[in-house]
Amino acid sequence: RKEVEQDPGPFNVPEGATVAFNCTYSNSASQSFFWYRQDCRKEPKLLMSVYSSGNEDGRFTAQLNRASQYISLLIRDSKLSDSATYLCVVNPAGSARQLTFGSGTQLTVLP
Amino acid sequence: DVKVTQSSRYLVKRTGEKVFLECVQDMDHENMFWYRQDPGLGLRLIYFSYDVKMKEKGDIPEGYSVSREKKERFSLILESASTNQTSMYLCASSLRGAPKNNEQFFGPGTRLTVL
Numbered sequence: 001r002k003e004v005e006q007d008p009g010p011f012n013v014p015e016g017a018t019v020a021f022n023c024t025y026s027n028s029a030s031q032s033f034f035w036y037r038q039d040c041r042k043e044p045k046l047l048m049s050v051y052s053s054g055n056e057d058g059r060f061t062a063q064l065n066r067a068s069q070y071i072s073l074l075i076r077d078s079k080l081s082d083s084a085t086y087l088c089v090v091n092p093a094g095s096a097r098q099l100t101f102g103s104g105t106q107l108t109v110l111p
Numbered sequence: 112d113v114k115v116t117q118s119s120r121y122l123v124k125r126t127g128e129k130v131f132l133e134c135v136q137d138m139d140h141e142n143m144f145w146y147r148q149d150p151g152l153g154l155r156l157i158y159f160s161y162d163v164k165m166k167e168k169g170d171i172p173e174g175y176s177v178s179r180e181k182k183e184r185f186s187l188i189l190e191s192a193s194t195n196q197t198s199m200y201l202c203a204s205s206l207r208g209a210p211k212n213n214e215q216f217f218g219p220g221t222r223l224t225v226l
Binding site: 032103 | 153159220
């Protein structure tokens with residue numbers, strides 16, 4: 001079983017739609033959680049951290065469910081510029097340095 | 112802005128050749144990482160370094176070695192390239208210590224093809 005699993009998609013949605021991605025992780029002792037974004041042919045960049053209480057950054061909302069070991073990302077009012085691959089990322093328990101990346105969910109926002 | 116640069120965007124090598132991939136960061140980060148990214152497999156950690164001359168194996172170190180002689184520079188070496196090492200190679204760096212170490216800054220990647 002992969003440490004971090006994501007639905008690869010692709011998700012094709014019209015502009016203005018709301019779209020949600022889920023991610024599950026296998027290590028119940030994992031400490032920190034993140035979403036990174038990777039544009040086509042570009043490097044990954046940190047989108048947002050995920051906190052236990054849930055957190056919001058503009059149109060983006062991230063949630064963590066420790067009991068079920070999953071993380072979600074909700075994008076409201078999708079823009080064409082949101083088209084990218086979204087990587088779920090976990091800091092394994094006890095690791096001060098390493099991150100474990102999911103294989104990503106591809107999103108295309110259509111005009 | 113943090114800048115991580117990699118020596119080549121595209122590289123074509125032959126089986127058995129020795130390959131050097133260079134990575135330089137300009138923000139005085141302690142941690143540096145080498146990943147490879149393959150479709151369906153995501154980013155997999157090859158090696159990382161948390162200080163000059165220090166290195167630790169990641170998840171897939173076989174067939175690779177690394178060198179960190181200066182803080183800003185982290186090199187990945189393929190001693191004898193093989194076709195299954197054809198991939199996108201990404202270098203990253205981060206500060207030491209949580210929570211800042213959770214944000215890794217990536218270089219643009221090197222697409223290596225081994226024929």
